[in-house]
Amino acid sequence: MRNVPNVIGLTLFGVLGAIAIFAPAPYDPHERVGTPFQPPSPQHWLGTNDIGQDIFSEIIHGTRTSLLVGVLAAGGALLIGTVVGVTAGYAGGVVDAVLMRLVDVVLVVPFLPLMILLAAYLGPSLVTVIAVIAALTWARPARVIRSQVLSLKTLLYVEAAHAVGGGFWYVLRRHIVPAIVPLAMAQLVTVASSAILIESSLAFLGLGDPVQKSWGTVLYYAQARGAFLTGAWLWWVLPPGMLITLSVLSFALMGYALEARANPRLRQH
Amino acid sequence: MRKLSVLVLVLSGLLLCTATAQTPLVRLAIPTTERALTPYTYNTGFPGWYLLMLIYDALMITDLDGVPRPWLAETVQVSADGTTWTLTLRQNVRWHDGQPFTAADVKFSYELYQKVTHPRFSGPLRGVTIETPDARTVVLKLSAPSPTFDLTLADTPIVPKHIWERAQDPKTFENPIGTGPYRLTQIVPDQFYRLEANAEYFAGKPRVDTLVLPIIRDATATFTALQAGQIDAATRTLTPELVAQFQARPDIKVISGPGFVTTLLLFNNERPPFNDPRVRRVIAGVISYAELVRTILLGFGKVGSPAFIHPDSPWYNSNLSGFPRLTVDQARQALEALGFKDSNGDGVREFPDGKPLQFVLLTRSGDPVRIRTAELIAQAVKPIGIVFDVRALDSDTVAQLVWPDFDVCKGRNYDLAIWGWSAPVMTKADVRGLFHSDCKLGTLNVVGYANKALDALLDKQAQAVNREERKRLLDEIQKIVAEDLPFLTLFYPDLIFAVRPAVYDGWAFLKGEGIIHKLSFVKR
Numbered sequence: 001m002r003n004v005p006n007v008i009g010l011t012l013f014g015v016l017g018a019i020a021i022f023a024p025a026p027y028d029p030h031e032r033v034g035t036p037f038q039p040p041s042p043q044h045w046l047g048t049n050d051i052g053q054d055i056f057s058e059i060i061h062g063t064r065t066s067l068l069v070g071v072l073a074a075g076g077a078l079l080i081g082t083v084v085g086v087t088a089g090y091a092g093g094v095v096d097a098v099l100m101r102l103v104d105v106v107l108v109v110p111f112l113p114l115m116i117l118l119a120a121y122l123g124p125s126l127v128t129v130i131a132v133i134a135a136l137t138w139a140r141p142a143r144v145i146r147s148q149v150l151s152l153k154t155l156l157y158v159e160a161a162h163a164v165g166g167g168f169w170y171v172l173r174r175h176i177v178p179a180i181v182p183l184a185m186a187q188l189v190t191v192a193s194s195a196i197l198i199e200s201s202l203a204f205l206g207l208g209d210p211v212q213k214s215w216g217t218v219l220y221y222a223q224a225r226g227a228f229l230t231g232a233w234l235w236w237v238l239p240p241g242m243l244i245t246l247s248v249l250s251f252a253l254m255g256y257a258l259e260a261r262a263n264p265r266l267r268q269h
Numbered sequence: 270m271r272k273l274s275v276l277v278l279v280l281s282g283l284l285l286c287t288a289t290a291q292t293p294l295v296r297l298a299i300p301t302t303e304r305a306l307t308p309y310t311y312n313t314g315f316p317g318w319y320l321l322m323l324i325y326d327a328l329m330i331t332d333l334d335g336v337p338r339p340w341l342a343e344t345v346q347v348s349a350d351g352t353t354w355t356l357t358l359r360q361n362v363r364w365h366d367g368q369p370f371t372a373a374d375v376k377f378s379y380e381l382y383q384k385v386t387h388p389r390f391s392g393p394l395r396g397v398t399i400e401t402p403d404a405r406t407v408v409l410k411l412s413a414p415s416p417t418f419d420l421t422l423a424d425t426p427i428v429p430k431h432i433w434e435r436a437q438d439p440k441t442f443e444n445p446i447g448t449g450p451y452r453l454t455q456i457v458p459d460q461f462y463r464l465e466a467n468a469e470y471f472a473g474k475p476r477v478d479t480l481v482l483p484i485i486r487d488a489t490a491t492f493t494a495l496q497a498g499q500i501d502a503a504t505r506t507l508t509p510e511l512v513a514q515f516q517a518r519p520d521i522k523v524i525s526g527p528g529f530v531t532t533l534l535l536f537n538n539e540r541p542p543f544n545d546p547r548v549r550r551v552i553a554g555v556i557s558y559a560e561l562v563r564t565i566l567l568g569f570g571k572v573g574s575p576a577f578i579h580p581d582s583p584w585y586n587s588n589l590s591g592f593p594r595l596t597v598d599q600a601r602q603a604l605e606a607l608g609f610k611d612s613n614g615d616g617v618r619e620f621p622d623g624k625p626l627q628f629v630l631l632t633r634s635g636d637p638v639r640i641r642t643a644e645l646i647a648q649a650v651k652p653i654g655i656v657f658d659v660r661a662l663d664s665d666t667v668a669q670l671v672w673p674d675f676d677v678c679k680g681r682n683y684d685l686a687i688w689g690w691s692a693p694v695m696t697k698a699d700v701r702g703l704f705h706s707d708c709k710l711g712t713l714n715v716v717g718y719a720n721k722a723l724d725a726l727l728d729k730q731a732q733a734v735n736r737e738e739r740k741r742l743l744d745e746i747q748k749i750v751a752e753d754l755p756f757l758t759l760f761y762p763d764l765i766f767a768v769r770p771a772v773y774d775g776w777a778f779l780k781g782e783g784i785i786h787k788l789s790f791v792k793r
Binding site for chain 2: 230
């Protein structure tokens, strides 16, 4: 029974992933295929947007952007987090103290305002958004990984490896990295889900790249062109909103399952 | 001496003069605070200045066609050389505190704006001397003829000398006594303004007894309040996609008309290939302006004129033949002939030196209408082998690249941009600012356009002795601009307002500027 959330999470992710890869959209989302502001019809399942592009196709293609941002930003954040966490945990002393104070700073920085400021300052593009998210979300994985490294370091077999002359890189490769991979995977999934949320929020506020199709930009145009004052929110706002929820849900479920496996204290017997 | 106008506002024929009944209260929502609503403290050009002019009057007023007519003045006469303007003031005009209005007030006000810099009123009064031979006569001497000086007379509010001469610092002085149709009776900061009708107004008691101006910052909240009947009108304009829904309601009336705000495609005239008017004409030829208006404005707008001036402006040259029209094939042939060939077969043409015809089209990220416009233009030029990469940046960054520090003399750093000028540029038909090659005079020439023959005409029209002479010169200028196309005027979005007609229906549409102005409230 305890595998159920994991299965649901994986299935959802599989479906979204397949949509992102194959993009089974009926139209080119950049092509104007009808008159603007059409309600849903058999030709356009979710109607058309403010310049006559098919909203359904936009959302399908938006999946690609949103998942890409999620995965890449999370990957970047995890890379920084792992390097910082392993270095701090393994080196200890002054290096640890300095890196952990840096982590503290990043953790207490007012997150969204800084994000908005950076996005506005660096200009809207997908690369900027990914870089900004990665630069602001690496602190938590760094923390978690550091504590794992700290406890690994004191384990007998690691100390034994040291004692027989195993160098830093050898111990790292043979003993530390394999032990933190499951934990890192769980962190990757958590960060990915928040990255998707952040990308959508920035795009909705008009701070993403408005020319790129993503769930957030669909919402941005819906808001900017009066969908909340007319009935259009039903087909223009709700579907991308649901997809954002579903993707975050799938990541969250996978994250729980992975974390339960990786973290012995959460393992159920 | 030639009489500019002796008629006292014979406008009534044009207008709906049905309701003579008084309306007790109109609630008109405004989007931001206007501080104390005095000449030095109001905040915005629209609606701020228009609200200010409900409390104050100017010597002239623009009628619904945008032509200045005498207002506080009874007659306005201009000397043959165009430098001496003699005005006879209206009799029996009183300030809100009962003091009589005289020529001394006019002299005091104009000299105040000359002495204490005001961003709007000071510039046009530079070099003007004011004489008052008697209490009813004002003689204004200009250093050079100015055919648009009557617009200045209609733009500049007159303040009472007996109150303002006591002001320590006019920039923060908050006394709201004017001669206008309304007196300001209450300000609750960041909440609302209350204006009461001036029963002794010289043009008759205004038709609405009390105007309440609540401040509603959010657009959605404003129109929700209108639908719910919590307000009766809004200075905020309605976006085209909401018109159908508002028109369908029996209790709401949608009033729309021409707007003088422009949406432009700027070419950097200093960068190849846009330094060549033939290239600009090819690009102009493949853009469908009617489709832009239909798709982006849902028809609520006018197709641009090749020479910027709006067809509803009194300065428009109606003999212009419009933008060049080219089919995709004709455009391709024209580019081939100019030496732009696609030698590597990738669908994008190259300069003779091999660089592809690929350019960045800048637009503001906060403005969905402009982003969409940029996207449609990029689509239009793609089939002829030119790539426009649409890049949406925040508005300050775009402004800094196109118009660094709002100073044309500092140059420019862009290929193409979607841009726009506000209504006053159109009202004044500021062609010298837009097109003059000297950056001190061509203060709005952000494309870096230079045409020496045109410069001479631009200088001449700025000092024409009267409107007729200026109109002739402007006709010629528009012909040259329509040939050269330094930038493309894509469209003019209409101004759309929504009101509750059951409460008040006396709104009058002032061409290019909308329904929020004095003539919507005084008897015409």
